[in-house]
Amino acid sequence: LVEAGHDVALVVTRPDKRRSRRGTTEPSPVKAVALELGLPVSHSLDDLLAVDAELGVVVAYGRIIPERVLAHLPMVNLHFSLLPRWRGAAPVEWAILEGDAETGVCLMAVEAGLDTGPVYACESTVVGEDETADELRQRLVVVGCRLLEVHLAEGRAGLPRPRDQVGMPSYAEKIEPAQRQLHWEEPALRLRRVVRLGRSWTTFRGQRLGVLSAAGADADGSSPPPGTLVGDVAVAGGGSRLRLLVVQPEGRRAMAASDWLHGVRPSAGERLGQ
Template sequence: MTSALARPGATPRRIAYLGTPEVAVPTLRAIHAAGFEIPIVVSRPDRRRGRGGALSPSPVKAAALELGLEVTDDLAALVRHDVDLAVVVAYGRIIPTALLEHIPMVNLHFSLLPRWRGAAPVERALLAGDTHTGVCLMAVAEGLDTGDVYATATTDIAGDDTLETLRSRLVAAGTDLVLQALREGFGEPRPQVGEPITATKIDPAELELDWTAPAQQLSRLVRLGGARTTFRGRLLKVWAARVVHRQDLAPGHLDGVVVGTGDGALELVEVQVEGRGRVAAADWRNGVRPTDEDRLGR
């Protein structure tokens, strides 16, 4: 069956937008800047944030209000607007089947499907040591990220990529895919090919640095953001580190800011002691003055 968006002359002009976190803001801004009409933006409800617990809008809602767009947290409001298409980017909720039958919808997903379907595709690609990943512009279907694919873009994952740098690159590439499809047409979507792999959310326990693990694995955890260990019984977060070629340190043992791992060593670059700000690892080391008996991870 031919997709309605693949029909000749199918270039939608009135676009509904569904998204919630910061990662979904650039695409909204780009669609608006390109001159497409956005009658309605749907985002998740306001949440209590910060120490005061005040209600705050999602990043997408805040951006929509700044742009003077109508915004709601009610999905059903979509049917009350005359739109040609809904673009979905990290909305955070399954779309009901009734809406899918009423409005054509496309989703921007930050992986090369069917690898890394689910909530944390960029995190899982980085953590798994994938050499490349990408972004898919796909039809929204009933299943989780199971829809046919209109277009893809691929990027290599560099050895120094962090979650932030990789995600930013994917957002930019995905935004380009959306704008190109809106301007030039979507074409006929293709079924996903390959073995599906689910990208579950990162469990906080996964961010614990096990110093018996390989150095490259620990480096990927650090580049994910929020990796942690302990030193003298206190939490120590490691925000930046690099793999170094040393075999003379046992796991968790320190030599300056170099820590032994299961197959080599990791040089700490930036750390954060519980309750304090981030500092250069060398400054932290000079302050605590580790002894030969000290170990990371205890």
């Protein structure tokens, strides 16, 4: 927005929090950039009530904007899905988890409801077969910036006529850690999607094992129990296979799965998830 020549009256972002093992508090990335640009920063939405601005722009704020604030300052929101599909907190993750072929970004009006406002413009993009949530999110940020640049060039008055969302809505609730656990009775395709979310995990010999990268693998015709390790390949549901590429043992750094296997030397029939 600054590069496009807009005057930013106030930046509202989350409070500083602990972001490192040293225990020191650090600002959010949004706050850090705002301070570098010399912009005023607040952690309270109520401070917007004292701002004389034309329009508010919301991006991944993660909280409902109170009606008293919206009554004072109209707002638009960049939402990372093709609404009304995946309203809510984790649209990128759910698009991957459910195998959506495409997703996108919508520029929408902010209302009191959860992502229910009319839409000014949307731009779609294909979801890559092996694209992670972080990779997809970074691409959507670029798409969203382009939407803002085009449709806010003349400020609020230049916004296109909004249209109501059409279709059956679906909801993208926050992904909890338990939903990132790999259940080996599920098909490998589903497990690959969970891995693409980031921070997926299983267990081995009673300890947590992060699975940071994985790929599909051809079945060999045998049918050992789900979770059984055959080299760097784990047996999944329906006889499918998942090849481990990068893992992170509990309390250790990330490493190639081949290096981890060389160290733990699984015995015949040993299984993940135990």
